[in-house]
Amino acid sequence: MPHEPGPTPAAERILAAAKALFAREGYASVSVRDIAEAAGVSKANIFHHFASKEALYLEVLRRSCESARALLQALEAEEAEPAERLRRFMRGDLERALDDLDGTRLLLAETFDATPARARALVDEVFGADFRRLTGIVAGGQRDGAWRRDIDPALLATLMIAANTFFTAHREVLRQLPGVDFAEAPERYADTIVELLLDGLRAAPSDGGAAPAPQAQQGDRS
Amino acid sequence: MPHEPGPTPAAERILAAAKALFAREGYASVSVRDIAEAAGVSKANIFHHFASKEALYLEVLRRSCESARALLQALEAEEAEPAERLRRFMRGDLERALDDLDGTRLLLAETFDATPARARALVDEVFGADFRRLTGIVAGGQRDGAWRRDIDPALLATLMIAANTFFTAHREVLRQLPGVDFAEAPERYADTIVELLLDGLRAAPSDGGAAPAPQAQQGDRS
């Protein structure tokens, strides 16, 4: 190529240092001086490449969003039966989250207690499409007749995402919890959960005193 | 009582304001001036009651820990069959988390990416006992013979906690996700998840190509 330098090497180092620091310490706890030192550049150079600390943060976030979205979309290109697709999604999603821990933590911190506008933006740009695909897999299994239809696909998708999010965000707690031996075995964690959910999904459509009926049996204790 | 004033009313207002601000904005983003203004006191008065900003934060955190632990222990005093105990735990835990949203967010932020020492302290003081109780309920159901024994009780407990944590921490995202109609119905969310897990638990001990066997079938793609 002729002369398409793109971001300077120094700019890349700034982005990398900023990503690590923002993910580990949080936006407000990191100073531009910290980032400059970690990247081995002068503070002024950071403002030469980025308009402000916030603009730098947003660029870091944008890249993390883009990479997460790309990896998520690359997941599961081939066709397979619904159970297998669920298994692959769960494994792949968790593996991706752990591979880019800093990026994942950035996104998690962003969705944690986000404003409605922020949440909508993140859903539209990053999570929405994959969540839809996940619910689509479940709905497909239900249409096949293999799975019960009284479980909301969105709820099952949420449960799977919740499991992976928890593993990623609170892994250190998992390591300390009594009786937990899977903190270092994410694949076993993912697989076991999917199998458990799959068995729940294959059960009969809930005859007992469960929570199937849309009637409001909801008694808030008043 | 004669003269046991305890914390001054102003000190209580400071604690309340600090809790709300720390929970919503994060420790580093909140200044002592912000807290003073929100509490309607002078900044100097804050340092009159608390040695430092960090000491104030720790006191807020200590109170939130204590209250969470007390409410969790109050859950489920009466005996019941395992399934019902699981149901009550799930509902109660989620209700408590949402009732004291600020306190819950404080704890969640603390466990998010915590250092090992911090994680251990929080497990020892707050979560450990309840996690043990939850795994105990599951193990009891397995001993009864009602539930399959190839599911790790700790994993099921983790999954339940993960579901509640996710609902609490990322509720705004839930509201924006396509096809999600339970963002405003925490009790339905909790109940449906428990029923799904219960059905998975009642299934046969996993004959297929599941993830039961302790053999390492783990192939990381290398």
Next chain:
DNA sequence: GGGGCGGCCGACCGAGCGGTCAGCGCCCTG
């Protein structure tokens, strides 16, 4: 009624913050 004491305040401090600016040197072009 006088005195002490604890809750509380306004004013102030040094440090560190995000951000600016004039200028230096390298490299590419004419």
Next chain:
DNA sequence: CAGGGCGCTGACCGCTCGGTCGGCCGCCCC
């Protein structure tokens, strides 16, 4: 080889940060 632009820097700016200090004011005990 002259010149201009760009990547980059050290020094500097105004401001806000967490924290301190001397003193006021009202209550309670003698």
